[in-house]
Amino acid sequence: MQGVMNMKNGQCPKCGARKVYSGANIPLKSGPFSSNAIPISLTSMAALDNYVCAACGLVESYIADQSKLEEVVQRWDQVKPETGSDK
Ligand SMILES: [Zn+2]
16 A cells, blocks of 8 residues: 555655665664663563654664564563454
């Protein structure tokens, strides 16, 4: 579908600018200080790909590693959507 604003498609979903820069290929994202990663469990960290809008400063982070996403599903609590449709 065309026109959906998505950082991964190069357009900022907040301000609409097409000035999105990706840190997906920077060398330090899974470096020794885990500066660009989030903890999944005591023994597991997931490296993040960051997308930054150079117009408004919005940052979006994505976990690129599919196996880490599966770990999140197994270990984290799901946030239930409050749609009210399943009452
Ligand atoms: Zn923006």
